[in-house]
Amino acid sequence: MKTASLYVTQHQSAVSLDYINEAINIYSQYEDYKRHLTICYVIKATNYMHLGKFEESEEYFLTAIKTAKELKDEFYEAMQYHNISILYSNFDKSQECINAIKKAVRCNEWRESVYYISINPKTNKQEKKASIPNKTVYFTDDKDAFQIFDERTFMLAINDNVNEKEASKILLIDKETLKTKKEVVMENGFIPTKLKRINDEIVAVSYNGKVSFFDENLNKKKSFKFYAGNSEILLNDIKFDDSNMYVLIKGFDMQKENVLGEITSYDLKSGKKVNTTPLKAKKEWEIARFELLHNE
Known part of the structure; x- marks a missing residue:
């Protein structure tokens, strides 16, 4: 399943589908793996959406929603209503999109799920919480997209792997307040999956073969392929x-x-x-x- 997830983020849909079909065949044999099976359905639906196959994508998103209901997982159910709303939006089905979003926002936990949390390592208690200004942008799964910039600042790369209508961004986040200090919008087609601070530069890597360099103020300096x-x-x-x-x-x-x-x-x-x-x-x-x- 992890392999299929990797390939779907890289838009290698045919390969991802091969792996996810194999995973579905395995997980469907065991009742205890229903949650894993639901994730597989979402990956499969996303692949079909990338391939422009509306009916197939809708089928697997609806199956994921049905399974989430059976598991009584309101948060995951809301996530899939949001995902299927993106599918409807991409295929100009406005009313279906609105209906799906209405169902998603009924879940308070989902509405408030996009945030940073600061935890005290000594007490293991939450100290601060702040929302992330990302609209419909999806966060990269790669841990290397969230890094320490300096002793007072984090840097985070966010991108839209599903809808592909929001521009990718790099954010500088204040450690104390968790407020966004600065953001830079990436050029079209640049999807940052890895960030690295090297001396006085920020290096951002896009999975499709481009590297961009920024100074400490997020001003772009150069790039290469x-x-x-x-x-x-x-x-x-x-x-x-x-x-x-x-x-x-x-x-x-x-x-x-x-x-x-x-x-x-x-x-x-x-x-x-x-x-x-x-x-x-x-x-x-x-x-x-x-x-x-x-x-x-």
Whole structure:
């Protein structure tokens, strides 16, 4: 299911559907996995929405809503009414969209769910709470999109993976007040999934193969493109050191000489490719991750 979720965020719908159909076949055999099954239906519906298949998408969103009701999960039910409202909006079904939104907002928990929470690590109690000014923007699932900017500020990347009508943003958030200090709207098509503070710069990476650099005031300085794969080879992971960016891409099938994919390094100053290392294994992997180890 996690693999299918990864591919749906990268708009690799055909691949995501293969994985999610397999997951549905497994989870549907066990009553205790009904919640997992509901998540699968949402992923499948989102894939069909990306493919422009209205009837199929509607069917699986409605199935997810039905299952959420059976689980008596009002919050998740409201989430899916919101998601299906986006589907109706995309296909110019205004009244259906309005009806779905009305059902979503009946849930108080869902209406108030978009916020930051500050928790005291000593007492484990909530200290502050603030809403996030995101309208219909969806937050990235990648933990690397929420980072420490400095001792007084967080930085957060948010994007609209479903509706795709809201511009992606990077927010600077005050740690004490949780108020947004500054935001920058990203260019069309740039969906930030990873943020990194390197010296005096903020580096933002879009999954479709572009890196942008900003100064401490979120003024854009430069950008460069990198190879993020294609329909058969997908971006799986990115890491940084002070001078280079390392990009891991992996294919769906094992290639010649047991090659799964490759890790390519790029110079952050010039944007030029530095080196490519093939990734080899005896068996296929669903998802690949890596870490940079620095010798003392």
